[in-house]
Amino acid sequence: xxxxxxxxxxxxxxxxxxxxxxxxxxxxxxxxxxxxxxxxxxxxxxxxxxxxxxxxxxxxxxxxxxxxxxxxxxxxxxxxxxxxxxxxxxxxxxxxxxxxxxxxxxxxxxxxxxxxxxxxxxxxxxxxxxxxxxxxxxxxxxxxxxxxxxxxxxxxxxxxxxxxxxxxxxxxxxxxxxxxxxxxxxxxxxxxxxxxxxxxxxxxxxxxxxxxxxxxxxxxxxxxxxxxxxxxxxxxxxxxxxxxxxxxxxxxxxxxxxxxxxxxxxxxxxxxxxxxxx
Amino acid sequence: xxxxxxxxxxxxxxxxxxxxxxxxxxxxxxxxxxxxxxxxxxxxxxxxxxxxxxxxxxxxxxxxxxxxxxxxxxxxxxxxxxxxxxxxxxxxxxxxxxxxxxxxxxxxxxxxxxxxxxxxxxxxxxxxxxxxxxxxxxxxxxxxxxxxxxxxxxxxxxxxxxxxxxxxxxxxxxxxxxxxxxxxxxxxxxxxxxxxxxxxxxxxxxxxxxxxxxxxxxxxxxxxxxxxxxxxxxxxxxxxxxxxxxxxxxxxxxxxxxxxxxxxxxxxxxxxxxxxxxxxxxxxxxxxxxxxxxx
Numbered sequence: 001x002x003x004x005x006x007x008x009x010x011x012x013x014x015x016x017x018x019x020x021x022x023x024x025x026x027x028x029x030x031x032x033x034x035x036x037x038x039x040x041x042x043x044x045x046x047x048x049x050x051x052x053x054x055x056x057x058x059x060x061x062x063x064x065x066x067x068x069x070x071x072x073x074x075x076x077x078x079x080x081x082x083x084x085x086x087x088x089x090x091x092x093x094x095x096x097x098x099x100x101x102x103x104x105x106x107x108x109x110x111x112x113x114x115x116x117x118x119x120x121x122x123x124x125x126x127x128x129x130x131x132x133x134x135x136x137x138x139x140x141x142x143x144x145x146x147x148x149x150x151x152x153x154x155x156x157x158x159x160x161x162x163x164x165x166x167x168x169x170x171x172x173x174x175x176x177x178x179x180x181x182x183x184x185x186x187x188x189x190x191x192x193x194x195x196x197x198x199x200x201x202x203x204x205x206x207x208x209x210x211x212x213x214x215x216x217x218x219x220x221x222x223x224x225x226x227x228x229x230x231x232x233x234x235x236x237x238x239x240x241x242x243x244x245x246x247x248x249x250x251x252x253x254x255x256x257x258x259x260x261x262x263x264x265x266x267x268x269x270x271x272x273x274x275x276x277x278x
Numbered sequence: 279x280x281x282x283x284x285x286x287x288x289x290x291x292x293x294x295x296x297x298x299x300x301x302x303x304x305x306x307x308x309x310x311x312x313x314x315x316x317x318x319x320x321x322x323x324x325x326x327x328x329x330x331x332x333x334x335x336x337x338x339x340x341x342x343x344x345x346x347x348x349x350x351x352x353x354x355x356x357x358x359x360x361x362x363x364x365x366x367x368x369x370x371x372x373x374x375x376x377x378x379x380x381x382x383x384x385x386x387x388x389x390x391x392x393x394x395x396x397x398x399x400x401x402x403x404x405x406x407x408x409x410x411x412x413x414x415x416x417x418x419x420x421x422x423x424x425x426x427x428x429x430x431x432x433x434x435x436x437x438x439x440x441x442x443x444x445x446x447x448x449x450x451x452x453x454x455x456x457x458x459x460x461x462x463x464x465x466x467x468x469x470x471x472x473x474x475x476x477x478x479x480x481x482x483x484x485x486x487x488x489x490x491x492x493x494x495x496x497x498x499x500x501x502x503x504x505x506x507x508x509x510x511x512x513x514x515x516x517x518x519x520x521x522x523x524x525x526x527x528x529x530x531x532x533x534x535x536x537x538x539x540x541x542x543x544x545x546x547x548x549x550x551x552x553x554x555x556x557x558x559x560x561x562x563x564x565x566x567x568x569x570x571x572x573x
Contacts, residue, residue: 019545031368034361041361041422041503048418055417072412095313135532139407139496139506140525143513144338148330154319158327227407231499231510237407241500244411252412256404263403276302 066247075257076250083239083255087262089153090235093228094221097157101164102214108165109172115184116176116198127173134166138224142233156225156233163224164217171213172206179205208278215270215277222266226259338522345519352508352527358422359504359528360535362497363490365426370433370490371483377434378441378479385445385453385471395442401435406493410502422503429490429497440482441475448474481543488539495528 034040070076110116112130117123138159145155183201192200229237236255243251338344380386381394404412410428418424448471456470498506505528512521 023542030364034364041358041365041426043365043423043426048423051418055419072416089317092313092317095310096317099310131533131536132529135492135529135536136525137492137496137528139499140509140528143499143509144334144521144525145331147513147516147518148334149323149327152319152323153317154323154327157319158331223403223405227405230407230411240408240411244500249416256408256412259408260400260403264399273302273306276299 069248070250072249072253072256074250075253076248077254079243079251079254080258083236083258086229086234086236086239087258090225090229090237091222091262093153093156093160093225093235094218097160097164097225098214098218098221100157101161102168102210102217104161105165105168105172106210109169109176110198110202112169112173113176115179115181116194116202118194130166130169130173133162134170136162138163139227139231142228143231146232151232151234153234156228156235159228159233160221160225164221167220168210168213168217172210175206175209175213176202211277212274215274219267219270222263226263334518337518338525342519344522344526345517346523348520348523349527352505352524355498355505355508355524356495356527356531359494359498359506360491360531362422362425362502362504363429363487363494366429366433366490366494367483367487369426369430370437370486373430373434374437374441375479377438379445379467379471381438381442382445384448384450385467391442395439398435398438398442401431402439404432406432406497407500410497411500415500415502420501425494425497425502425504428502429493432493433486433490437482437486441479444475444478444482445471477546481546484539484543484546488536491532491535495532 032040035043037044108126108130111118111122112126114123117126141159141162142155145158149155149158179202183205184197187197187201225235225237226240227237229235229239230241232238236259240252240255243255377394377398381391381398383391386394406425406428409431410424414424414427414431418427452474453466453470456466461469494504494506496504496506496509498504498508499510501507505524508524509521509528512518512524
């Protein structure tokens with residue numbers, strides 16, 4: 001627009017902006033508010049160090065509450081066998097939720113993109129709903145679904161499905177926003193209707209991204225489904241929270257090591273799959 | 279290069295092998311089928327699902343609907359969640375900055391950066407809730423400080439990786455220039471690297487803060503402070519009217535923080551409106567066409 005303005009030999013130095021000093025003051029105020037013991041969480045470094053030195057003792061020496069326990073640093077490997085089943089359940093929940101969630105997210109993302117939405121009202125309506133869906137954490141979904149349908153893997157899967165719709169629909173609608181408009185024009189010029197344009201011009205461009213996002217969501221699910229059990233939604237989180245509540249740190253430590261290996265393996269496999277499929 | 283040397287062939291090139299790709303697709307299908315068939319969700323549970331969920335949603339938002347007298351309590355606990363997220367983000371930012379520099383191959387050594395990257399991968403493998411339950415509540419006791427520490431450690435994992443990637447993507451020119459004037463390695467970092475990466479890294483901090491708000495909203499479920507405590511309690515005692523109020527507060531506060539932080543991020547990355555116009559005068563208009571960001 002303004003490109004026609006005459007170019008000067010040297011650009012004028014921009015006026016110093018108040019933005020940086022204001023941002024620094026804002027940062028200080030919010031930090032003081034958050035850290036203070038009066039209004040905030042009461043973050044006291046001295047107290048924390050004292051707590052850590054006391055707390056750390058409990059983790060590797062005698063546990064005063066549970067004498068049978070040997071601490072986080074002495075994992076009780078005999079416990080491993082009883083964690084296999086909930087671990088498999090966690091994996092199954094992640095798989096099913098990724099399939100259902102990503103499947104539902106694909107059509108939604110076409111309605112939530114500027115390029116393919118049927119109208120402005122639909123576009124902003126769907127985007128608004130999606131931002132609400134994303135604003136609710138997965139654990140909160142799980143809490144509500146456990147209250148509605150009872151304890152088990154089903155509420156966990158439902159919670160992950162909603163979480164996945166939020167993530168994939170956002171990523172995909174942004175990808176669709178950025179497609180090359182050439183093929184769309186070509187399809188329209190040859191007389192294609194809206195559905196045909198989406199099918200033949202947009203979908204082939206975004207499908208590789210969709211596969212990549214779906215695998216990424218699956219990885220997120222593995223991590224998320226490890227904690228859903230804490231509120232009763234099935235999987236390894238249930239066992240983790242039970243052992244935590246019984247102060248069995250040796251068993252908790254087994255689960256932590258297991259989770260670490262599990263997440264690592266899933267990531268490696270997922271990266272391999274992404275390379276093969278995309 | 280070699281195309282000119284080979285004789286012209288009239289046959290079509292052989293189709294590349296799709297064996298591995300097909301094997302990958304088959305493996306995925308098998309895993310999905312196995313998961314669906316063996317998870318063991320009874321059918322009657324599925325049939326009761328819509329009415330069960332609708333019953334709870336109705337009690338939360340329609341009849342009796344959100345309990346307005348619970349607004350003040352919900353806000354108080356939501357503010358604590360925001361504070362937990364803020365402190366956690368600060369912990370993550372302070373530690374991830376130097377760690378990220380050591381994790382970048384171009385300004386650190388190969389061995390050090392590899393070790394740091396692996397440690398960061400390990401840290402990221404644990405969700406905040408697991409860190410809170412397994413490590414920080416036992417150490418720091420129940421309460422918001424444990425939550426802030428759990429979020430802080432997880433943030434070091436994610437921010438450290440992002441910082442290292444940003445540092446690896448810098449223009450090496452200013453580094454060389456700083457070295458040529460005799461700067462020590464710390465001075466090279468300060469004057470050659472930091473000015474190039476700081477805007478992007480600060481934007482990542484803000485983005486992480488947005489994610490941490492969501493994590494901090496649920497940490498209370500395990501007793502690590504914030505509004506998660508209210509959500510857990512009200513749902514457990516089937517006070518869905520109160521739970522509805524708390525959920526509305528979580529959603530509104532999360533979206534509000536997202537918008538504020540998103541505005542700040544765009545302001546940091548793109549500069550002020552005035553500057554953007556000034557840039558346009560001196561740059562080709564096409565240079566700014568790729569901007570497709572939306573609110």
